[in-house]
Amino acid sequence: MGKTLFVSCGATVPFPRLIEIVVSEPFLVELTNLQYSRIILQYGKGYTAAFQTLLDSLGSSKIEVREEKHPSTTIQDSVFVTDSSILHRSLNVNDVAVEVIGIEFLSNIQDIITNYTDLIISHSGTGSILDALRLHKPLIAVVNDSLMDNHQLQIAQKFEALNYLWSCSSPNLPDLIDRLQRSTAETKATFPNTYNTDFQNLLLDLANK
């Protein structure tokens, strides 16, 4: 059984350029080279039809789309807690079985990360970064550079400087493949527990003032 990649675009704004790169032939080929056999994508609200189209266009010389699920790699749909539909494709990429699962929004994202994920690629929102780091999973944070006035680039660079993650300043294939390769070769620092006694005492003192 190969490894699982989890991709999260956050719940509020879809991030089509990231999804398109992850589900592209060169990236899928690189994933299979690195022993990945499953991709779970939380692609965000309002992107279901576009994701369906993306899946339908997948067949190529290197990618064979299979009708039936791979019995060896299949993950039960009941594992995912969601109100939206679950889009499922079984592929052969260079004759290696790869399963692609897309979901609009997951309610049990932490459970999926904890139990089924070896690597996370997410947009660079603080919520997604914290989810990954708190569960001590390797993380590639990709900045959504099409958002106006956002702090994704700053926060990604800051966390990378602290050696907690790999960052990409925009969604592009060469950078993402580079980070993917580095994620199998390097290890990052462990994110510390953010529970803080001084803050707790401050809350207590103030409440009782």
Add this chain to the structure above:
Amino acid sequence: MILEYISAAILISVSLFIIKLIFILPFFKIDSNDTTTKDSGIIDGIKIRNGKNIEVFIFLGSGGHTGEMIRILQNYKNILLDGSNVMHVGYSDMDSYNRFKAMMKEYKCKVNYYEFVKARKVGAGIVSSICSITKTLLMSLRIIFQIRISMLNKPHLVLLNGPGTCCIIALYFKLIEWLSLVTDSPNIVYVESLARIDTLSLSGKILYWLADEFLVQWKELKEKNAPRAKFFGILV
């Protein structure tokens, strides 16, 4: 003669309110750094220093703000989500409300919800906008007043982290403190977003002048733009 007494009375009360204003605003406070209240167990003989029986007001913004607020609550659940606490939860966004409600299934504290209606609808005319803004402001004042009464003489905290509506909420808490005769601080804590590394958000800039405790999550932000802020590292 009577006129002189009246003007003297007015002058004295105005001066008293100005003095009180100086006392309640955080930037006039002298940070004494005293440790006398720490670990004493009992403060002023009645209130016991623990995480029980606290009335907590929080405001849920949207998306990232709500996410950070939920992380703070869970990180400090011993104090903030104790079963004997009362939570007053303000919200204006349904997603945040549902997310919070789902999280609270695990906790036993009593929760009261208050909806803060968004002030202006897109495309509304000037007159109807003014009407709806005034109505929203008055409704929020009524909610805050109600919560303030409930908190009176009990250990309490007001926990805010943005966005805009927080400023109005903090302003009302301070206004009630200023105009009321009983002196009981609203205990406003503001935690600036983790996404703010070296500049304050707009809400942060305003609440820097209103919150009783102002926290930032990056050292650079305290050094560059918020010297009075407290910094204890990442809190979310």
